[in-house]
Structure formats: C-alpha cells, structure tokens
Amino acid sequence: MDANCWLEVIVAASKKGYASVKDIIGTPKARERIQKNLLGDTTLVIDKTAEDAILHEIRKVPENTKIITEEAGEFFTQHETDEIRDYLIIDPIDGSHNASFGFPMSCISIAHATGPNLSDVDAGVILNIYNGDIYTAVKGNGAYKNGKDNPIHVNERKKLPKCLFGMNMSVNEPLLDYVQRYAEFFDKCKPMRLREIGSDAFALTLVAEGNLDLFMNLQNKTRTLDIAAAAIIFKEAGGILIDPNGKDLNPPLTLMTRISFIGISPTLKIQFDPLIPILAECYKHQPSNELKFHFSY
Known part of the structure; x- marks a missing residue:
C-alpha cells in the first residue's frame, strides 16, 4: 500500500480509538491505573482502552507490519522479519493525564513509516479527543485539518519578543x-x-x-x-x-x-x-x- 492508503488505515484506527474513550475522558474511570508499561510509565485505563481499539482495527490490514506502541511495545502483526517494509508508530493517548482529568489538550497519534527513522515517516494523523478534529499529512502533499478543504500552515511572525x-x-x-x-x-x-x-x-x-x-x-x-x-x-x-x-x-x-x-x-x-x-x-x-x-x- 502507498502512503495515501496507509493514511486511510490510520485515520480509521484513530477514529476507533476516539470512539472507545470519548465517554470516559475526565472521569475517575479514565484515571484508574492498570500496570506499568515497558517504559516504566503507568498505564491508565484510558491509554489501554484506546490502544486496544486502535490495534483491533490495524490487525485487519493484510500487510505484515511492525507495530511500535506505548503500552504493548514492539511487535509484528504477523511474523518477525528483518525485511520490514511498514512501521506503524502509535501513541494511543498523548497527554494521558490531561485526558484523565479532562484538561482539553490530548490526542491520538498514529504514523506510518517505511524505515526505522523519523525521516522515514510518510503519513500521520493526530486526532483531538476533545472535539474530534483530525490533522493529517502525507509526505509531499501538505498538512490538513478535517479534510483537504482546510490546509494548515505555520504562521509567519518574525519577532521572538512577544511570541x-x-x-x-x-x-x-x-x-x-x-x-x-x-x-x-x-x-x-x-x-x-x-x-x-x-x-x-x-x-x-x-x-x-x-x-x-x-x-x-x-x-x-x-x-x-x-x-x-x-x-x-x-x-x-x-x-x-x-x-x-x-x-x-x-x-x-x-x-x-x-x-x-x-x-x-x-x-x-x-x-x-x-x-x-x-x-x-x-x-x-x-x-x-x-x-x-x-x-x-
């Protein structure tokens, strides 16, 4: 699959993650602690719930893919191989503690890459879990908010003071x-x-x-x-x-x-x-x- 096809996959997965957690954002349920993940950070219910929903959607893809995700770690969707063509890099909830307390700055983050470094990422989606806004990009095709009718761009301010x-x-x-x-x-x-x-x-x-x-x-x-x-x-x-x-x-x-x-x-x-x-x-x-x-x- 090309980057545009992968973008469709990860947007769909982000929406599944959003649907799984939108009713518990800012609730005591979201703040419940489950375990320590492989990085030693605390896994909250909201993290695990979103990740499970995202991975369930991604496992429908026939391509053998290396998954790198915050809670479950690194694994292949089918079988281990040294010839990796596709990577999916997932942070099921970036800003977990914001989300668990209802502070409105958290998101679902999923990227596709064709190689092992950040420069190899060729598609990405960020989903704002408070209002459902979706930010997307495919390498070489610009960045968008909620679809191709709304391109986004950094501002052009030139002065550091007062920025x-x-x-x-x-x-x-x-x-x-x-x-x-x-x-x-x-x-x-x-x-x-x-x-x-x-x-x-x-x-x-x-x-x-x-x-x-x-x-x-x-x-x-x-x-x-x-x-x-x-x-x-x-x-x-x-x-x-x-x-x-x-x-x-x-x-x-x-x-x-x-x-x-x-x-x-x-x-x-x-x-x-x-x-x-x-x-x-x-x-x-x-x-x-x-x-x-x-x-x-």
Missing part, C-alpha cells in the same frame, strides 16, 4: 535549577508569552496551525513515538524540527529513544538561530531523565 512560546515544563529536577540553567537563553527571548501544553504531539499541531509560534521540549524524555505523527504534519505545514544544537531532528523510531526538540517556523528561526549556541551550552548541563523529579504525561 507565543510553548514549552514542556514537566521538569525532571527542581524547577529553580532548570530556570537558572536556561536563564541567559530566556532573557534573550523576553518578553515572551509562555504556555505549557502537556502533550508534545498536540503542541506541535498548534504550531503547525499557526496558533503557537514555537514549541520546545528540552527534557530529553519525550519518546520518538510521541511525536512521529505530529512531526510529519508539522513539517508538511512548513515547520522546521531541530534538536537543541540546531541540527535536523531524525532519531530512530524505537520504543526506548528519548529526545529533546524544537519546532519552529522558518521566519522565526531566522531570529532564533543566533540563540542556538547559548541554548546548546545550557543544554549540555541538562540532567539525566532518571532523576527522582521525573514526571510522566
């Missing part, structure tokens, strides 16, 4: 240490309007749609699977994804890969580029994500 600046502030250390480490960088960006989203995939779609100017996660604990679908939507909407050293972001699509990243528009990146050496120097001292201050979404 709407999204960050992941679920820090894995005392907050004061974090702020002091990045103080010089933040000082160069002021005055900025800072927003915490609680879902990296959701945040990237906000930048893709032009509602945020840029988004940063410097915690080195986001999994590649968390942003696989959002990344292609973001790039097809004209955005640029880089790491804290300013290099193009292209991590492996594995369950254990952890990343830091920045999503930004081309026009704003012109102003951002002189700050990258400052940011990179600050980032060198970012602590391991294994510290006791680690909190999961």
